[in-house]
Amino acid sequence: MPYDICLKIFILYGNNICNMKNIKNSRGFKQERKRNIIQALCSLATNANLPGFFKGKIYTGPTKAACVPGLNCYSCPGAVGSCPIGSLQAVIGGRKFSMSYYVAGIIIFFGAVFGRLICGFMCPFGFFQDLLYKIPVKKFKIPQFLDKILRYLKYVILALFVIIFPLVLTNQFGMAPPYFCKYICPAGALEGAIPLVSTNPGLRNTIGFLFFWKMGILITVILLSIFTYRPFCKYICPLGALYSFFNKVGFYRMHLNQDKCVGCGLCEKACKMDIKVRKDINSLECIRCGACKAACGHGAITVSFAGFEINEEKNKDLQDKKAAAKGGCSPAACAGCPGCGGNKNLK
Known part of the structure; x- marks a missing residue:
């Protein structure tokens, strides 16, 4: 009996460690960490x-x-x-x-x-x-x-x-x-x-x-x-x-490629400002944190400055190719969306 309890605790602890590693390796975590560093530097400079x-x-x-x-x-x-x-x-x-x-x-x-x-x-x-x-x-x-x-x-x-x-x-x-x-x-x-x-x-x-x-x-x-x-x-x-007032007309803009969007809704789940990203990606409420872009594994969300596209994910094309080869979405974006039929075990 004590052995079973210890084994369960070990498994739960191991799963938590793995989950933490997955979170820290996710694009959303990395994007947030970069943003926090920039925020700290700007606050210090100010x-x-x-x-x-x-x-x-x-x-x-x-x-x-x-x-x-x-x-x-x-x-x-x-x-x-x-x-x-x-x-x-x-x-x-x-x-x-x-x-x-x-x-x-x-x-x-x-x-x-x-x-x-x-x-x-x-x-x-x-x-x-x-x-x-x-x-x-x-x-x-x-x-x-x-x-x-x-x-x-x-x-x-x-x-x-x-x-x-x-x-x-x-x-x-x-x-x-x-x-x-x-x-x-x-x-x-x-x-x-x-x-x-x-x-x-x-x-x-x-x-x-x-x-x-x-x-x-x-x-x-x-x-x-x-x-x-x-x-x-x-x-x-x-x-x-x-x-x-400048979000819709300023130099810095966000774009949603409807052809690449699979409707999984991960972008809206990632948005802490509670914006309907797929309906109004340049909402007046958007603070441009980049969480929606990091959550999208299909490269459907991009940003531009003065009409020139910037900040493209380096591995986006590779992810798209892998997803296409498997007939579904990339591992980072899989959430039971129509693109993969709910298969969350893509590797």
Whole structure:
């Protein structure tokens, strides 16, 4: 009897080890690992003034006049550039409103060239949410009907807190605070408020309702990010809302080859942003993480930049040839799809 129990434990342990090896060798895992490395490097480059975190001082050097691509608080002690959303609010809420060609131009440039690729690869707060989601707890999805409504919230926030309020709700001097940064932005609380308050005793005397309000929003976003994927990006971020308009018209585009698609649905299962990939591959919600492309073993999903196809899998043609020889799909893509009739033992 003890022998049988030990044998079962050994088999289960061995299967788990094999499964872990298969996961680590999968294209999806490798793609995610590459993306995480790029995210870490971009976050470090955006907050390269590391001594600022120890000194508790905001960097005011020449690079602070330039906007970074992602959402990163100006008041973060490590920040070496300005936040596009903060800069846009500062321009709109200025004493004499005059749209800055620089701020508008840099946002249009980032959007046209990258679109929401910035959200997937270059945004520090997006990376922060990705790390939280890696915590091994049971995940859940927001109910579809509620999710569909909440997706529009970020556009409402963009219109009201970034544009209309700074234009209309001004003080006696004709100036307005950055409403989104002041009342909503959890990135500002994480990157700016916490480091500055923790290293400057004098600032602790100024803590009031607004500080705890922002901490409440931050804690809510953190908790949600552990259980559901990127809630801030899906429902709140006005910068993501701005960049989303360029997903369908920007230089960086994704393509679905209907002739190669076998309808297995693995691309949609791999998408953490819950996009209907086969219906709208350049959805406004797509952050260009590449998970759908990595999940497709048929080379049906490709990407292009300014009309030129890029990032083709080196072994795609070989996989297609093997799949064709066996009369089904490649091992990486097999999920009981029409292409192979459900044979998951292809080798």
